[in-house]
Amino acid sequence: MAATLFAKFVPKHGNGHHIYGWLPxxxxxxxxxxxxxxxxxxxxxxxxxxxxxxxxxxxPQPFPRGAYPSxxxxxxxxxxLMLLQKKDLKKIFEDYKMIAxxxxxxxxxxxxxxxxxxxxxxxxxxxxxxxxxxxxxxxxSIYCNMAPLFIGPTVLLVSxxxxxxxxxxxxxxxxxxxxxxACIDDTLLSVQGIVSYSKLPAMTxxxxxxxxxxxxxxxxxxxxxxxxxxxxxxxxxxxxxxxNPNNGTEASPTAEQAT
Amino acid sequence: MAAPCKATVVLKAVKKIAVQFxxxxxxTRSTREFLALVGSEKARATNINCQVVSTVxxxxxxxxxxxxxxxxxxxxxxxxxxxxxxxxxxxxxRCTNKDxxxxxxxxx
Numbered sequence: 001m002a003a004t005l006f007a008k009f010v011p012k013h014g015n016g017h018h019i020y021g022w023l024p025x026x027x028x029x030x031x032x033x034x035x036x037x038x039x040x041x042x043x044x045x046x047x048x049x050x051x052x053x054x055x056x057x058x059x060p061q062p063f064p065r066g067a068y069p070s071x072x073x074x075x076x077x078x079x080x081l082m083l084l085q086k087k088d089l090k091k092i093f094e095d096y097k098m099i100a101x102x103x104x105x106x107x108x109x110x111x112x113x114x115x116x117x118x119x120x121x122x123x124x125x126x127x128x129x130x131x132x133x134x135x136x137x138x139x140x141s142i143y144c145n146m147a148p149l150f151i152g153p154t155v156l157l158v159s160x161x162x163x164x165x166x167x168x169x170x171x172x173x174x175x176x177x178x179x180x181x182a183c184i185d186d187t188l189l190s191v192q193g194i195v196s197y198s199k200l201p202a203m204t205x206x207x208x209x210x211x212x213x214x215x216x217x218x219x220x221x222x223x224x225x226x227x228x229x230x231x232x233x234x235x236x237x238x239x240x241x242x243x244n245p246n247n248g249t250e251a252s253p254t255a256e257q258a259t
Numbered sequence: 260m261a262a263p264c265k266a267t268v269v270l271k272a273v274k275k276i277a278v279q280f281x282x283x284x285x286x287t288r289s290t291r292e293f294l295a296l297v298g299s300e301k302a303r304a305t306n307i308n309c310q311v312v313s314t315v316x317x318x319x320x321x322x323x324x325x326x327x328x329x330x331x332x333x334x335x336x337x338x339x340x341x342x343x344x345x346x347x348x349x350x351x352x353r354c355t356n357k358d359x360x361x362x363x364x365x366x367x
Contacts, residue, residue: 064342064344064345066342066343066344067342103291103294103295105294105295105297105298105299105311106299106300107299107300107301108300111300145283148282148283148284148285149282149283151282151287151288151291151292152288152291152292152294152295153295175311176298176299176300176303176311178294178313178315179315180282180315181282181283190283190315190317191315191316191317192317193317
């Protein structure tokens with residue numbers, strides 16, 4: 001498949017004779033099959049055989065690799081960044097009243113930015129921490145029951161005021177964020193707990209209801225006493241009359257028995 | 260550890276994926292990783308009509324993944340004792356079986 005390249009086509013003799021010859025400027029180049037192709041070039045049979053013979057056969061595993069947790073490297077030193085992140089976590093748990101744990105499956109940053117903006121309007125901030133830092137921190141603190149929540153891609157939503165209803169509406173707008181649980185006022189809540197927390201009325205309303213329920217009897221008595229004393233005396237006389245027929249009927253059989 | 264061999268998860272033949280788990284249990288790791296892979300934007304972009312629904316419960320129930328395909332078949336995977344890679348391979352093998360034409364065309 002050799003071909004010759006005409007580098008220069010030069011007449012050897014003059015114009016009259018018209019004889020064209022070949023100067024040593026011609027070059028013979030082997031071409032036809034390129035080394036670098038756009039498609040996957042089929043391997044030469046020898047190369048194929050070599051690869052088949054030298055193929056890697058892994059040693060037989062008794063169980064798959066991810067089935068059991070690894071025993072080694074449980075105690076690794078905390079590097080500076082991890083210490084800093086643990087300090088941040090401690091501050092967060094002290095400062096913020098509501099800490100919600102959400103699993104995010106969103107891949108693009110645009111959705112995340114929109115969600116952050118929506119939550120920022122209500123004073124909720126979004127925090128990212130690696131699980132390797134949060135899990136040991138939580139296990140060593142009083143929040144050890146939150147530790148199993150932190151598996152996979154997780155995000156913390158923290159806020160100083162427990163604005164649960166707004167958080168739920170914003171999360172419902174983005175379908176790929178899954179609410180896992182929350183720690184509100186040092187109380188660990190599941191999803192149902194969070195929903196019922198959001199349905200609770202405000203503190204002042206609850207206190208008002210409690211106070212009114214407790215003072216119902218006393219307020220009734222107070223209102224009775226505030227009425228006209230003639231009304232009160234008539235009520236008391238009626239009460240005595242009600243007692244008297246009972247006393248009258250009870251007194252006579254005892255008298256009969258006595259006699 | 261548990262990422263699938265293919266870069267993206269193709270959901271063309273899937274109608275709905277319902278994942279339910281209880282996050283306070285310790286056997287939910289594989290289910291949560293499966294959800295993260297399937298619910299990512301890349302996977303969802305392959306089929307916009309496919310719904311990925313996740314339910315979080317607190318009743319110590321087992322983690323379950325319920326996949327409904329376009330032709331009516333259902334695949335139920337109980338993720339308590341499965342690894343993520345096993346679930347992914349089972350799921351993807353069925354997906355490729357259901358959707359051979361587009362796959363073969365893409366490969367060729």
